[in-house]
Structure formats: C-alpha cells, structure tokens
Amino acid sequence: MEDIIETFNFSPGPSCLPKEVLLKAQEDTLNWNGSGISVMEMSHRSKEFIEIMQNAENDFRELMEIPEEFEILMLPAGGSMQFSAVPMNLLTKNKKANYLVFGSWGKSAINHAKRYADDITEVVDPDSIGNTIPDFSTWKIDPEAKYFHYCDNETIYGIEINDFPFEELKDQLLVCDMSSNICSRKVDWSKYGLVYAATQKNIGPAGVCMVIIRKDLIEEPMTITPDVASYKKYADAPYRCFNTPCTWSIYVCGLNLAIMKEKGIEAIEEEALLKSGMIYKVIDESDGFYINSIDKKYRSRLNVVFNIKDDKELEAKFVEDAAKNGLISVKGHKSVGGLRASIYNSMPVRGVEKLAEFMKKFQEENQQG
Incomplete structure (x- = not known):
C-alpha cells in the first residue's frame, strides 16, 4: 500500500474545517x-x-x-x-x-x-x-x-x-x-x-x-x-x-x-500574518520567478495570488506537481489565471510551511538562465 500523502487544500471555496471539528x-x-x-x-x-x-x-x-x-x-x-x-x-x-x-x-x-x-x-x-x-x-x-x-x-x-x-x-x-x-x-x-x-x-x-x-x-x-x-x-x-x-x-x-x-482573535490575527508572510517572503525573494504585483499595502492575508514569470505552461506544471505533493487547489481563478493560495483560519501553519518549501524546490528545479 502506498503511503498516504498529507493533503492541504488551498481552495478559495468552502473552508477546510479543522480536523477536531x-x-x-x-x-x-x-x-x-x-x-x-x-x-x-x-x-x-x-x-x-x-x-x-x-x-x-x-x-x-x-x-x-x-x-x-x-x-x-x-x-x-x-x-x-x-x-x-x-x-x-x-x-x-x-x-x-x-x-x-x-x-x-x-x-x-x-x-x-x-x-x-x-x-x-x-x-x-x-x-x-x-x-x-x-x-x-x-x-x-x-x-x-x-x-x-x-x-x-x-x-x-x-x-x-x-x-x-x-x-x-x-x-x-x-x-x-x-x-x-x-x-x-x-x-x-x-x-x-x-x-x-x-x-x-x-x-x-x-x-x-x-x-x-x-x-x-x-x-x-x-x-x-x-x-x-x-x-x-x-x-x-x-x-x-x-x-x-x-x-x-x-x-x-x-x-x-x-x-x-x-x-482568541489576537492569536488568530497573528497567525494569519505569519502564514501569508511565509508565502510572500518566498515570492519576494525569488528574483522575479514568482510575481505578486499587488501593492504591498493591500496584499491580502487570506488569498495570496501570484504568477510564475509569464509562463502559463510552467504554472500548469506547478499546479500538477503541487497536487502530487498534497498541495491542492492552487490554481488561480479562471477570470485572471495564475496561481492562488487561499489561507483561511483552518489552514494549519504546517500546511503553509509545506507550500513554501515546495515553491522553493519548484523554483530550483525549473529556474532557467
């Protein structure tokens, strides 16, 4: 029997509720x-x-x-x-x-x-x-x-x-x-x-x-x-x-x-900033591989949108490879394309850590020039 991959759902739709709920x-x-x-x-x-x-x-x-x-x-x-x-x-x-x-x-x-x-x-x-x-x-x-x-x-x-x-x-x-x-x-x-x-x-x-x-x-x-x-x-x-x-x-x-x-709402707010900050950090330090063009003052803490250069094929590969690693629903909305990680309250910190690690690895394996 194959090992079961721990799955994290970054869908913007219905929330993935905490396991205890x-x-x-x-x-x-x-x-x-x-x-x-x-x-x-x-x-x-x-x-x-x-x-x-x-x-x-x-x-x-x-x-x-x-x-x-x-x-x-x-x-x-x-x-x-x-x-x-x-x-x-x-x-x-x-x-x-x-x-x-x-x-x-x-x-x-x-x-x-x-x-x-x-x-x-x-x-x-x-x-x-x-x-x-x-x-x-x-x-x-x-x-x-x-x-x-x-x-x-x-x-x-x-x-x-x-x-x-x-x-x-x-x-x-x-x-x-x-x-x-x-x-x-x-x-x-x-x-x-x-x-x-x-x-x-x-x-x-x-x-x-x-x-x-x-x-x-x-x-x-x-x-x-x-x-x-x-x-x-x-x-x-x-x-x-x-x-x-x-x-x-x-x-x-x-x-x-x-x-x-x-x-408590204060702890929830701190965690929201922590989680979104992890992904924005990877984007900002990717030397243009990942792109988020939103004014930093108005970046969403719950829905992190980004592109991979101007490469739709590479974005499609990102979605496919992410799913193989238990990171699902990272495709952007059909009206704007690109990629999106929705990080609502129920998303545990370890899920965001895993996405950040995957993003770094994906860049290493697909960086050209």
Whole structure:
C-alpha cells in the first residue's frame, strides 16, 4: 500500500474545517449529545437546537467582541443574497448609496444594488483599479447617500483593505462585506452600521451568512423584499428563526467558533500574518520567478495570488506537481489565471510551511538562465 500523502487544500471555496471539528461532527452525526438523533433531524424550534444556535451566536459575539447594540442574524443563501438584501432593507427612504468597487464581489454587489437604488455613486473609476486602491483624495463620494458599501477582501484579485480611511468617512454609514476575512482580525464595530459575512471561508460550512447589524437600522424593508431577505422578519421572530435555518451548518459553525474563541482573535490575527508572510517572503525573494504585483499595502492575508514569470505552461506544471505533493487547489481563478493560495483560519501553519518549501524546490528545479 502506498503511503498516504498529507493533503492541504488551498481552495478559495468552502473552508477546510479543522480536523477536531470534523471528527466531532462525525461523532455526533447519528447521535447528538446522547439524544439518539442527528442535528439534521432536530426541530429548529426544539430547546436543543435553540441552545446550539444561541451558543454559536454567543461564541461569535465574544470572539469578535460584538457590542450588544448589534443584532446577529444567521441567514440563508450565503453572502450573495445580501447584495440585494442590503439595499432592500436600508434604502427604504433615501435611495442613494456609495459603492467602492475594486474586484468581482464588489461588482456583483453594485450591480444588484442598482436594481433598487435611485442613485448609486461608484466611488472610484473601475478603470483606475489595477493592483492598488486609488488614493482617498480621488474618491467621489455622495455625502447624502444612505450608506457606503465595500468588500474588505477580494478573493480573486488578492487585494485586502488594510488601512481603510475611517476618519475621512466618519459621517458615512459603513456597510461591509467581510465574507472572506471575518474572524481573521479584530473589528472596530463603532465604525460600522452593518457587516455581513458568509461562513464558508473562516467560520464553517457553506449555507449561512452572518449579518451583524446595528439594531437601530432594523426597520420595515421595501415592500418588494422577500420575507427571507427581511432583517426585521428575522429580528422579530422567536430566537431569530423566521424560517427553518441551515441547522447542520449552524451546528458545525458553532463547533468551530468555540475553538476559535478559546484561541482568541489576537492569536488568530497573528497567525494569519505569519502564514501569508511565509508565502510572500518566498515570492519576494525569488528574483522575479514568482510575481505578486499587488501593492504591498493591500496584499491580502487570506488569498495570496501570484504568477510564475509569464509562463502559463510552467504554472500548469506547478499546479500538477503541487497536487502530487498534497498541495491542492492552487490554481488561480479562471477570470485572471495564475496561481492562488487561499489561507483561511483552518489552514494549519504546517500546511503553509509545506507550500513554501515546495515553491522553493519548484523554483530550483525549473529556474532557467
């Protein structure tokens, strides 16, 4: 029998959960906590599931230090539903909004918002977006807009806003998509009105979206809003369960949140910088073999994108050889090509060390001239 290669998944899609979470979920699949049934069979209105959901919410609130003036809603349909839910819930009277767009998820968000708004201001010229965020002095902002929306980390392009101009925008109601970097660093909640984050990157399985919204912003949405997209419907429902939630996904999120809470957000943030730093170090010291053209100030800590010179064949070989070494899903997004290592919370340091070592070896074996 061949030796089993330890595998590390650098996919930008559904998170690879920590082994202890998967083992606990496996153990409980047929018999949760001695109940004789699975969480998947459990009524979402039972005291058992209500306890599961409340524990997950409490651990999330404690981990991220979310103040009590914010409601936490666990909604279905991931982050994409929020592209429409945000304007439908917030643009009930003032139908103007500002959108900072510098990647695919921002583009999707603004395109959805245009269906419900009277006036959307695109803060920066999309043609000016390359490998950096244009200086704030060039931003075009409507001071009368109801809110200012941006995505904190764009997974495809590997750009993360690490120095957002909060002070300059202190009069704007900030709405942020943190789907790919939630729970990877501390958040100053006093700066935000609403944050949403799909769980499948850093928190748990796909299917749930955490909506953290200031309670005073919850009101009757537009009349065209489906009930499942209404923040008020959920906030007013018993235990914030307007309809049947994604019970299994919430349960597994809860298992992972409990572990992250014990670790602490400061330690998680330090580890995120450590892991991404390992890969950027290899890139920066490769003498141009590996290329990351993103402005260093805006390099993503979660999605490291890079190319191998200008050689698509060599990049294809990199993907193939990496997989043989237990390093899978390092191919870049189809829209931009290249290579990408997504390093979410569940990726252990040893996985990143192995990738860094492979990158050095691959360069040695394929360096020409």
